[in-house]
Amino acid sequence: MCLAVPYRIISKDGNKAIADVFGMxxxxxxxxxxxxxxxxxxLVHAGFAIQRVSQEDAKETLELLTELCEAEE
Amino acid sequence: MNNKFRNxxxxxxxxxxxxNVIATLDGKALPLKFxxxxxxxxxxxxxxxxxxxxxDSIKFLSGPGCPxxxxxxxxxxxxxxxAQQGNHLVTFGxxxxxxxxxSSLEREIAKGATVDVVYSPLDTIKIASNTKKEVIFIxxxxxxxxxxxxxxxxxxxxxxxxxxxxxxxxxxxxxVLRFLLSQLKGEIDGMIMPGxxxxxxxxxxxxxxxxxxxxxxxxxxxxxxxLGLGIQTLVAQxxxxxxxxxxxxxxxxxxxxxxxxxxxxSAVFQECDxxxxxxxxxxxSGLCLNEEFSFFDAEKRFRIKVKDEVVQSACICGxxxxxxxxxxxxxxFRKNCTPENPIGPCMVSFEGACxxxxxxxx
Ligand code: SF4
Numbered sequence: 001m002c003l004a005v006p007y008r009i010i011s012k013d014g015n016k017a018i019a020d021v022f023g024m025x026x027x028x029x030x031x032x033x034x035x036x037x038x039x040x041x042x043l044v045h046a047g048f049a050i051q052r053v054s055q056e057d058a059k060e061t062l063e064l065l066t067e068l069c070e071a072e073e
Numbered sequence: 074m075n076n077k078f079r080n081x082x083x084x085x086x087x088x089x090x091x092x093n094v095i096a097t098l099d100g101k102a103l104p105l106k107f108x109x110x111x112x113x114x115x116x117x118x119x120x121x122x123x124x125x126x127x128x129d130s131i132k133f134l135s136g137p138g139c140p141x142x143x144x145x146x147x148x149x150x151x152x153x154x155x156a157q158q159g160n161h162l163v164t165f166g167x168x169x170x171x172x173x174x175x176s177s178l179e180r181e182i183a184k185g186a187t188v189d190v191v192y193s194p195l196d197t198i199k200i201a202s203n204t205k206k207e208v209i210f211i212x213x214x215x216x217x218x219x220x221x222x223x224x225x226x227x228x229x230x231x232x233x234x235x236x237x238x239x240x241x242x243x244x245x246x247x248x249v250l251r252f253l254l255s256q257l258k259g260e261i262d263g264m265i266m267p268g269x270x271x272x273x274x275x276x277x278x279x280x281x282x283x284x285x286x287x288x289x290x291x292x293x294x295x296x297x298x299x300l301g302l303g304i305q306t307l308v309a310q311x312x313x314x315x316x317x318x319x320x321x322x323x324x325x326x327x328x329x330x331x332x333x334x335x336x337x338x339s340a341v342f343q344e345c346d347x348x349x350x351x352x353x354x355x356x357x358s359g360l361c362l363n364e365e366f367s368f369f370d371a372e373k374r375f376r377i378k379v380k381d382e383v384v385q386s387a388c389i390c391g392x393x394x395x396x397x398x399x400x401x402x403x404x405x406f407r408k409n410c411t412p413e414n415p416i417g418p419c420m421v422s423f424e425g426a427c428x429x430x431x432x433x434x435x
Contacts, residue, residue, distance in 0.1 A: 003113055003295065004217065004269045004325075029195060029224060032333035043272060043325060046220040047193025051272050051331050057324035064296035 004045035006058035007066070009038050019044065021062075080269045087301045088126060094308045095130045097281065099163050104132040106260060107307060108396045110140030110250065111267035112424025113295055119433035121297045123304070131304070134396035135426035137349065138267050140213045141167045142394050142418045142425050145350045148242050150379045151175035151331040152211055155371065156186040161204055163197045163355040164211040166190040170421045174382050182253040194218075194225040201237045203230070207373050212239040216273040219243050219360060220334040226362070226369050241361050244347055246270055248358040254286045257396060263307035268299070268322050273338075276318045283316035294322040341366050350418070351391015387418035393426050400430040404428030409430065 007019035007028060015031040019042065032035050032051045041058035043050035053061075080414065104127070109115055117137050118124050123404045124133055137143050141435045151174040158160050162178070169178045169190065182188050189200055194210055201208040212222045222243060229237040246267065254261070268277055282290050289310035293303025302321040310316050320326055338360070347359030372378075387405055392398040400419065402408050410416040412428055419425035 029193075029221075031224065032220065032337055034333070036145075045217050046155065046221045046268060047195055048224060050217065050334055051186070051325065052221060053325065060324060060376075061294075061296075064298065 004043045004050060006041045006053050006061050007049070008058070009036055009040050009042065011038060012036070017049075019049075024064075052066045078080075084297050084301055087298070087305060089309050090431055091301070091305050092127075092130060095303075098308075098312055101262070104128075104130055105262040106132050106134055107263045107265060107304070107312065108136045108253075108261050109265040110136035110138045110246070110288075111270070112142065112422065112429075113165050114138070114265055114267070114293070114300065115426050116424055116429045117295050117297070117300055118195055118434070119429045124434075127289065127304075132263070134276070135393055135399075136264075136396055137352075138215065138246075138270070138408070138417070139394065139422050139424040139426070140165075140215060140244070141171055141219070141422040142390060143244060143249075143349045143351075144168075144171065144213055144242055145348050145419065146172075146174050146384070147348070147379065149177075149256060150175075150376050150382075151372075152181070152240060153178065154179055154377050154379050155209055155375060156188060156377065157182045159206070160187075160375070161200065161206040161208045162186070162188045162211060163191055163194075163200055163208060163271045164188060165213065167422045168211060168213065170271040170415055171418045172416065174188075174384050179382075190356045194221050195228065197225055197237060198232065198234060199235050204236070206236065207374075208237050210237070210239045211242070213242045213244075215267070215270050216245055216338075217267075217269045219245075219342065220273065220337045223337045226341050226366050227337075229369060230366065238369045239362070240371040241342075242347070242359075243342075244349065244359040245344075246274070247281075249349065249352070249355055250279070250282065252352060252358070253395060254282065254288065254354045258286075261396065262311060262428050263291070265300075265303050265307070266290055266292045266318075267327065268292060268294045271279075271320075271322065271330070273334045276320050276326065279318045279332075283318060285317050289316040290318040292318065292320045292322050292326050294325065296405070307379050338373045351395055363406055370401060386416070389429070390417035390419040390425075393419055400427040400434070403427070 043051040174369040272368040291303035306319040342360035414420040419427040
């Protein structure tokens, strides 16, 4: 339940943003992430961005996740 | 090691190195006992074969890091009471099957109770705007989830949504660990701290573990390499007799945590004593709404009438989340208790140790 996944911001509007992970888009809340820009990455838990992450770190995590998904098949 | 590791070239040599270091430890009884505090780590350890790979050298003990598992039967009874009174409940899916003393939400739904399962607590606002009923969010979770629940309370306040409240059952990590460590003296050789709780609180709140108890700590992520790095530092710290909090999840966790999230939490909540399944009440191990937001407290808004009953059961969930027992020690495991027909919460939740052993255990 405490799992969080990096999402890429696609567009934003006040406290809300549309963000993408693995081509899936979701509305998320970005109120505690200061001045986040489109194309930046945030760690999302239960629809709430809890941390800004660097592109490099986000990519590394997503690669690990992809590997796991492949290993699952 | 099973072939789930096949795509990761770094992992196998890493694990072999860990085994080599363990072989050189002297004066240390094997297997080493490591507690993985977080339920998601329990799942990873079983799913990726760590338990099997290290079977002679490391014993993994589950910890109190599964929100559903630590919710007491008495608290589940309160949830069921609120559902029976005709309120509209909003909850994470995990809670639906958890048995209380006499019923579960699943059975109440079958009898006509209104319960919505959501991905985000914030969805509660939309639900409440579309009904005249009282809408109650069942707030369970640890520091990762608490900022989101604070967000819900602040939104309800700002938008003056008066039919929303929360049944506040949230819990925090540091003091439950203190409680467990004082009970398990000498029985734990290392702790793997929850990665995403640490994103919020940072590494500093765990410093008392090596300082006061001399126990090595690793903050680790959830992928096999992350876990391998976490286990590696625990073994290295034992070898060098230099216990500390080693953050091996630096790509996500900063030592100070996320200050904005911490501020959001303290704007809405204050520390209080809360009761945990199997442990009873632990001082300052949870949060309740502060004075300013007490309007949203379901315990205050509704007179919840629930008896404090003790029901005899062979379920040892409370011992499992305390690191004292393994699901395999439970006489009901797999026979009477299965994910389809769970007897205790450790079999209900995806992150519960019993569910993880059922799914991935050999
Ligand atoms: S197997 Fe079922 S009954 Fe046994 S401890 Fe786990 S949840 Fe409880």
